[in-house]
Amino acid sequence: MTTVQNFKIHNALFANAINRIPQKTPPIWFMRQAGRYHKHYQKLKEKYSFIELCKNPELAAETALGPVADFGFDVSILFSDLLFPLEAMGMGLEYKPGPVLSHKIQSLEDVSRLKDVDDALEGVAFQKTAVQLTRQVLPNDVSLIGFLGGPWTLYTYASVGKHEGNMAFSKAHPKITDAFYDKLMPLLKENLRLQIEGGAEVVMILDTSGGDLSPNLFQKYVANSLRELCALFPGRVGYYAKGSTADQLKLVADIPGLAGFGVDHRFELATLMKSKLSKGILQGNFDQSLLFLDKEDFRKELKAYIRPIQELTLEERAGWVSGLGHGILPATPEDNVREMIATIREVFQ
Numbered sequence: 126m127t128t129v130q131n132f133k134i135h136n137a138l139f140a141n142a143i144n145r146i147p148q149k150t151p152p153i154w155f156m157r158q159a160g161r162y163h164k165h166y167q168k169l170k171e172k173y174s175f176i177e178l179c180k181n182p183e184l185a186a187e188t189a190l191g192p193v194a195d196f197g198f199d200v201s202i203l204f205s206d207l208l209f210p211l212e213a214m215g216m217g218l219e220y221k222p223g224p225v226l227s228h229k230i231q232s233l234e235d236v237s238r239l240k241d242v243d244d245a246l247e248g249v250a251f252q253k254t255a256v257q258l259t260r261q262v263l264p265n266d267v268s269l270i271g272f273l274g275g276p277w278t279l280y281t282y283a284s285v286g287k288h289e290g291n292m293a294f295s296k297a298h299p300k301i302t303d304a305f306y307d308k309l310m311p312l313l314k315e316n317l318r319l320q321i322e323g324g325a326e327v328v329m330i331l332d333t334s335g336g337d338l339s340p341n342l343f344q345k346y347v348a349n350s351l352r353e354l355c356a357l358f359p360g361r362v363g364y365y366a367k368g369s370t371a372d373q374l375k376l377v378a379d380i381p382g383l384a385g386f387g388v389d390h391r392f393e394l395a396t397l398m399k400s401k402l403s404k405g406i407l408q409g410n411f412d413q414s415l416l417f418l419d420k421e422d423f424r425k426e427l428k429a430y431i432r433p434i435q436e437l438t439l440e441e442r443a444g445w446v447s448g449l450g451h452g453i454l455p456a457t458p459e460d461n462v463r464e465m466i467a468t469i470r471e472v473f474q
Contacts, residue, residue, distance in 0.1 A: 132326060132360075132361065133326065134268055134326050135263075135265060135266055135267060135268045135269070135326070136152055136199045136200060136266055136267055136268040137266070138150060138151065138152035138199055139152040139199055139200055139268040139326075139446070140268075141443075142385075142405075142406045142443075142444050142445060142446050143327070143360075143384060143385065143405055143406055143444075144405075145404070145405065145443040145444045146443065147438075147439035147440050147442070147443045148439065148443075149439065149473055149474060150469075150470060150473045150474055151442070151445040151446055151447040151469065151473060152199035152200055152268070152446050152447070153198055153199050153200070153446070153447045153448065153466055153469060153470075154198050154199060154200035154201070154202065154270075154446065154448055155192075155198070155448050155449050155452070155453050155462070156202075156331075156365070156448065156449060156451060156452035156453070157452030157453045158192040158196070158198060158202070158453060159188050159189050159191055159192050159202070159204050160452065160453055160455070161455040161456075162453050162454065162455055162456060162457040162458075162459065162462075163191060163192055163195070163459065164459065165188075165191030165192065165194075165195060166188060166191060169184065169187065169188055169191075174220075175206075175220050175222070176220065178204065179204060179205050179206055179209070179255075180251050182251060182254040182255040182257070182258045183258055185203070185204045185205065185255040185258070185259065186204075186255060186258040186259040186261070186262050187262070188204040189201050189202065189203065189204040189259045189263075190259070190262050190263060193263060193264070193267055196462060196463060196466055197466065198267070198466070199267060199268065200267065200268040200269070200270055200446075201259065201263050201267055201268070201269050201270070202269070202270050202271070202272060202329075203252065203255060203256055203259060203269070203270070203271045203272060203320065203325065204255070204259075205252055205255065205272070206224070207272065207273065207274030207278070207279070207331055208224050208226070208274065208279070208282060209248065209249055209252070210245070210248075210249055210273070210274065210279060210309065210312050210313060210316060211226060211279060211282065211283055212248060213240070213245040213246070213247070213248025213249050213312065214239040214240045214245045214248075214308065214309070214312065215238065215239050215240045215245070216228065216230075216239070216283060224282075226282065226283065226286070229283065229284055229285065229286065230280075230283045230284045230301065230305060231284065231294070231301075232301065233300065233301055233304055235301075236301060236304040236305050236308060237304075239305075239308050240308075241308065241311075242308075242311040242312045242315055245312050246312065246315050246316075246319075249312070249315075249316045249319065250319065252271070252316065252319055252320055252323070253319040253320065253322060253323035254323065255323070256269065256271060256319075256320055256323030256324050256325050257323045257324055259324075260323070260324040268326050268327075269324060269325055269326055270325055270326055270327045270328065270329055270363075271317075271320035271321070271323075271325030271327075271328040271329070272328060272329045272330070272331050272365075273313055273316055273317060273320075273328060273329075273330055273331070274330075274331055274332075275330045275331060275332030275333075275334070275335055275347060275350075275351075275364075276306060276309055276310060276313060276346065276347075276350045277332065277334055277335050277338065277346045277347050277350075278331070278332050278333050278334040278335065279309060280295060280302060280305050280306070280309070280346075281295050281334040283305065284298075284301070284302075284305075292334070292337050296338075296342065302346070306346070306350070310350060310353065313350075313354065314353070314354065314357055317354055317357065317358065317362070318357070318358075321358055321361055325361075326361075327361055327362070327363050327384050328358075328361060328362055328363070329362075329363045329364070329365050329387070330351060330354065330362060330363065330364045330365065331365050332347060332364065332365065332366055332367065332369075333367045333368075333451075334367075335347045335366060335367075335368075335369060335373065336366060336367060336368025336369040336370065336373065337368065338373075340372060340373075340376075343373050343376065344376060347373070347376075347377075348373075348376045348377060348380065351364055351377065351380055351383070352380050352381070355380050355381065355382035355383050356381070356382060358382075359381070359382030360382055360384055360405075361384060362382070362383060362384055363383065363384040363385050363386060363387070363405070363406060363408075364377050364383065364385075364386040364387070365386065365387040365408065366386060366387065366388055366389065367389050367450075367451055368389065368391070369388070369389075371392075374386065374388065374402060375402065378402045378403055378404060383404070383405060384405045384406060385403050385404070385405030385406030385407060385408070385444060385446075386403060386405075386406070386407065386408070387406075387407070387408030387409055387410070387446070387448065388407075388408070388409045388410050388450070389409070389410055389450035389451055390409075390410050390411065390412035390413070390449075390450030390451075391450070392409065392410055393433070394407075394409050394410050394430075394433070394434060394445075395433035395434050395436070395437055396433075397409075398434070398437055398441050398442055398444075398445065399437065399441055401441075403444055405444060406444050406445075406446045407444045407445055407446065408445075408446040408447075408448045409446075409448060409449075409450065410448065410449065410450045411427070411430055411447075411448070411449050411450065411465065412426075412449070412450050413449040413450055413451055413452065413453055413454055413457070414454065415427075416449075416453070416454070416457045416458065416461045416462065416465070417454075417456075417457065417458065417461075418461070420460070420461070420464070423461050423464065424464070424468075427464075427465060427468055428468075431468070431469070431472055435472065435473075447469050
């Protein structure tokens with residue numbers, strides 16, 4: 126167990142990555158590693174709903190433990206959902222099976238009806254207990270991280286819905302956006318505090334919509350809010366981008382106290398490593414869709430992905446956390462997940 130910046134990192138490889146200490150073997154964790162592809166999760170779903178698995182802390186801990194016990198991941202992540210802050214603020218939330226909110230935020234009046242942080246905080250308090258119980262069941266050498274939806278991503282869900290595809294409304298009504306942020310940010314700050322108090326070593330801000338923003342709007346609605354969260358808990362907040370540009374990552378990388386960031390498969394990871402843009406962890410970024418290839422083709426693609434990274438020095442690879450470009454997809458073959466983890470550890474040993 127290693128102490129880093131006055132907090133404990135249970136996995137030595139993960140601690141080295143955060144501190145950018147050169148090492149041969151990277152720590153491994155995959156977004157959605159406890160999800161629908163995994164037989165452990167499928168067995169739990171035979172008895173419990175997704176909401177029950179998230180909101181019952183004992184079940185959340187059992188769900189998070191499954192892939193760690195099966196695949197040997199170095200890092201576990203809170204089993205939850207990024208939309209619970211919206212539900213806590215008063216937006217009804219159902220899963221059919223994907224998330225469906227009861228209404229959309231389309232006016233200042235809609236924003237005014239949302240709960241303030243004092244009334245909404247109770248709606249996410251279960252996450253602290255879930256983190257605590259997850260920590261209790263995990264092996265002592267496995268790290269535990271939490272996560273929050275990025276505020277812009279949460280706003281796009283609240284205002285237009287994830288699957289609408291058109292972000293024009295969200296971008297074209299700044300008064301509504303700013304009012305929503307005034308309600309949301311105090312809750313996210315308290316939600317962050319709850320997870321860290323529960324035992325999360327790092328909390329990742331998962332941002333699936335930020336890459337759609339222009340530079341000015343990215344600075345305003347992503348970088349500035351991330352700066353506020355990092356200022357509260359320096360070294361404890363990371364950022365996981367989807368669709369972000371290199372210029373956006375430069376803005377993120379310069380935020381004081383950022384634990385590091387992850388990138389999707391659109392980036393060539395070895396090139397990004399050599400740029401030394403990240404000052405902490407650099408997570409990424411094998412294309413999760415390639416896990417569906419047949420075994421022979423999958424091995425070829427994985428070797429092609431690994432080859433440029435192998436050519437780097439240990440110093441150039443410092444900070445690397447091996448993972449996917451985004452989350453594991455439903456029905457992903459477990460054998461390929463196992464193969465990828467084994468190959469990374471075999472090649473980089």
